[in-house]
Amino acid sequence: MADQLATGSRRGLRPALPLLLPAYLWLTVAIFLPLSAMVFFSFMTDLPLAGKEWAFTLGNYAAFFSQSLYSTLLFASLRLGLEVTLWCVVIGYPAAYVLAKVLKGRSREAIFLLVILPFWSNGLVRIFSWAMVLREGGILDTALNAVLPFKINIDLMYSYPAVIIGLVHSYVPYMVLTCYLTLQAIDDSLIEAGRSLGASRRQVLRRVIIPLSMPGLIAGSALIFVPVVGSFMEPRILGGRTGTFYGTVIEDQFVAVFNWPLGAALSFILLAVVLIILALAAPVLRRAG
Amino acid sequence: MAGVQVANVSRSFGAMKALDDVSIDFADGGFYALLGPSGSGKTTLLRQIAGFDFPDAGRIAIGGESVERVPVEKRRIGMVFQNYALFPNMSVADNVAFGLSVRGEAKATIAAEVQRALDLVQLGKLGGRRPHQLSGGQRQRVALARAIVTKPRVLLLDEPLGALDKALRVDMQIELKRIQREIGITTIFVTHDQEEALTMSDRIGILRDGRLVQEGPPEEIYDRPQSEFAATFLGDANIFRGDATGSGIRLQDGTTINAASGASVPAGAKASCAVRPERIQISTGSAKPDRVDANTLEGKVSKRIFAGNSSTYFVDREGQTLKVIVQNTGAERLAEGEPVMLSWSPDSTVLIAA
Structure with missing residues (x-):
């Protein structure tokens, strides 16, 4: 045993290099270089294109602090991220529990496929199909009015709830998958042990299962919260005028206003804020897990 | 409680x-x-x-x-x-x-x-x-x-x-x-x-x-196991199968085995007898059993496994291998291939209905 460990460590990094290299080369080329360029841009007055004059400046970062619009939008986006994450927990965790602990064999595979299905459809298609469902005279409106005896008007399109619905739909599979993995690793005998000691199913859930599946909840929340805070597609298409968030403002800088330096600076402020939040949350969450 | x-x-x-x-x-x-x-x-x-x-x-x-x-x-x-x-x-x-x-x-x-x-x-x-x-x-x-x-x-x-x-x-x-x-x-x-x-x-x-x-x-x-399964699952047992005689069973080769305990099986019906390996005495051919109604069988040692405090002999007879466990009392050990006499008391034999 000790022998094996020794040879294992002696081999070290070198033999593993051919396996690691492709991934790290790819990450360097595809992410690190463009990201470095973006850091560079964020300190420029203008893009160095078409012979325009440019200089180094902190102005792009200063803009965030001088105009309250940006911080207001950032707070709105953080709130959006929190709400979407919360809904994903509420919807995804029970589904993951049923998948991991209740269903067996064939039916589990079938339900699992349904969870993964959204990943296989194009994001834009998903969002536009929500648009068809949510608008007045759309699928939801028509269906409800066909069933209900009284007339109701359902027009969720271009509203905050529509943005939430679209984002939750896009991101809930992450929560299901991460929670499924941790729930599946919890031995059924722990649940039985809890019940044999007189605990109701609810007490076992609260005192044994949820604490033990905390790593999955945390991983899922991080996977969802971070991209949702910077999301722009769902807010723009489903939110319309109400769908102005921090992510859409950044997108505007890149595709509409062509103020790449400001867009880059706003992106890095977002990155910093998200990292600070995760760092602050980490010890609390670790204790909970 | x-x-x-x-x-x-x-x-x-x-x-x-x-x-x-x-x-x-x-x-x-x-x-x-x-x-x-x-x-x-x-x-x-x-x-x-x-x-x-x-x-x-x-x-x-x-x-x-x-x-x-x-x-x-x-x-x-x-x-x-x-x-x-x-x-x-x-x-x-x-x-x-x-x-x-x-x-x-x-x-x-x-x-x-x-x-x-x-x-x-x-x-x-x-x-x-x-x-x-x-x-x-x-x-x-x-x-x-x-x-x-x-x-x-x-x-x-x-x-x-x-x-x-x-x-x-x-x-x-x-x-x-x-x-x-x-x-x-x-x-x-x-x-x-x-x-x-x-x-x-x-x-x-x-x-x-x-x-x-x-x-x-x-x-x-x-x-007193009541079935072959109970006899062999809880401990080791030698099982003999034959026809009930009223006081034991008769094996196919005519040998009778007397059993003092167990089920009562009508004569002529199929039955089996179980004997624990440690209840069987093993000796070289000439020795006489100490009881007249003792069950005796002749066989040949096919294998001996020494386990310190005891030895296990596997004795072949008539196509059946019997297991005998002998405490290590210092007595002479039997060699593989040696012809032996097995004997045990009917009190150590349990009759089991088939």
């Missing part, structure tokens, strides 16, 4: 009859082993008593109260699982406290009870540890403390010593027995280890294919 009555309990999973009309009385304060090969239904029976699963038919009573439709958390049982099932997110003390704390007991009461339970299993100082910091035997003790701290009516153990190594297992057998005596709790204990069943329990129930094969004190089952 309370006794447990299982009456005519059946349970099927699809086409598989896991339990088929099983009835056993577990008296108050007794230590019972449910013994059987895997798939015999012993764990299913334990789970019915615990309440993890409900029988299709039959009655289960704990302390005279029918519980066959009562969910596990309301049955007031204590259970120890094969893999211990300690909560990894809690300290040892919190594990033990779990049952009391879900009941809403006062904090001070819980702390005192937990300490008492941990002292009982000799882990009084380890309350602050996490389960993963304990050895297998220590986890076992924590699981036991957790199961008994709630003062359950019955203690159920599902192969509790299966994951321990041999030496530790023997220690834990003694320990478990001591604790059981000390609190006097009715204990039902599932195992596939016959030695464990023999050494620990007051009574043994042998199960096979969902049916109760035999039930009784270990000595009774060992000395």
